[in-house]
């Protein structure tokens with residue numbers, strides 16, 4: 391721990407607002423869901439932020455997520471639970487078939503602590519939990535949020551309990567345990583893990599960090615949108631492709647663009663928000679393509695092996711769908727095998743080691759270009775949400791005996 395609150399002299403938070411009813415909740419205490427059992431969104435005095443910070447002032451600050459402090463809920467004097475959260479690069483994809491004429495940029499979130507975009511949300515949530523005196527947190531997770539929760543909890547001196555589906559990647563499970571969290575494999579899906587957290591919270595004194603049930607993770611994820619707009623010279627791309635599970639990133643970025651417009655940093659243009667999921671679990675895509683503004687039912691039987699896509703009935707679905715529809719965006723469901731193949735192709739041809747979710751974005755992007763949903767001359771951003779180093783790669787089978795003559799021509 392023990393970064394300071396970076397010279398914050400005041401907080402610009404006015405209240406938290408129920409995303410369904412608009413009801414105000416006091417910002418001065420710890421929250422989960424709203425009284426209507428829906429996600430809470432943090433609201434700021436944007437007029438005051440507008441007078442307090444300029445683009446030029448921002449440009450002089452360290453290149454990390456805390457540079458946007460006036461639009462973050464950090465309280466003055468609070469310790470920031472930081473492991474160093476750098477601005478992640480935008481890497482242009484070229485040398486790949488099917489994207490000619492389109493500027494395809496990968497925002498590589500794999501460069502963050504614990505190797506995933508989850509660092510942004512959990513750094514923020516743990517910072518707030520610490521400020522409110524929380525001693526114990528618990529999180530149901532498909533894996534990556536668990537690593538980030540464990541690492542930031544360790545940083546802040548908070549005890550962490552993590553519950554993951556049985557078949558979570560071993561490397562991630564080990565990482566969570568290595569950071570000192572108590573991690574349990576659960577013989578079910580993330581909703582079964584969530585039930586364990588919900589039902590144990592009172593007995594265990596846990597603060598529940600579940601996606602969009604905890605209001606500050608989304609504020610951390612919001613920095614993806616703030617940072618992107620700044621990197622593009624205070625502009626937004628024509629489309630954002632986002633691998634959607636719980637959808638926090640979509641909700642966060644959508645909120646970021648609205649707040650940036652309100653403080654005069656960007657105009658009214660919005661990127662088309664494209665939610666990418668797996669054909670083996672695509673509740674948001676199904677609802678988006680049917681023009682619905684909420685899920686009629688959770689996805690019946692998730693079969694995808696891509697962990698970030700295994701959210702059969704995310705609580706934030708109405709907020710995600712609102713962003714998709716309002717932006718003129720759409721949903722794309724991708725076959726797992728195609729996602730893995732695109733990941734391998736990108737590794738070999740572009741040098742970027744994408745996560746499987748990132749591979750799915752590439753498939754979705756090419757498909758959207760082929761269908762004319764993305765046009766020549768447009769600029770799109772694919773959010774590679776984790777480093778490919780956290781996922782299995784094919785084994786190496788070639789061997790050489792140094793004591794024998796090497797057949798160089800045959801290498």
Ligand SMILES: Cc1ncc(COP(=O)(O)O)c(C=O)c1O
Nearest residue numbers: 534634635636637638639698775
């Ligand atoms: C690598 C990766 N990508 C995407 C997602 C989905 O993120 P979100 O819940 O913000 O939709 C996850 C969530 O676990 C993930 O680990």
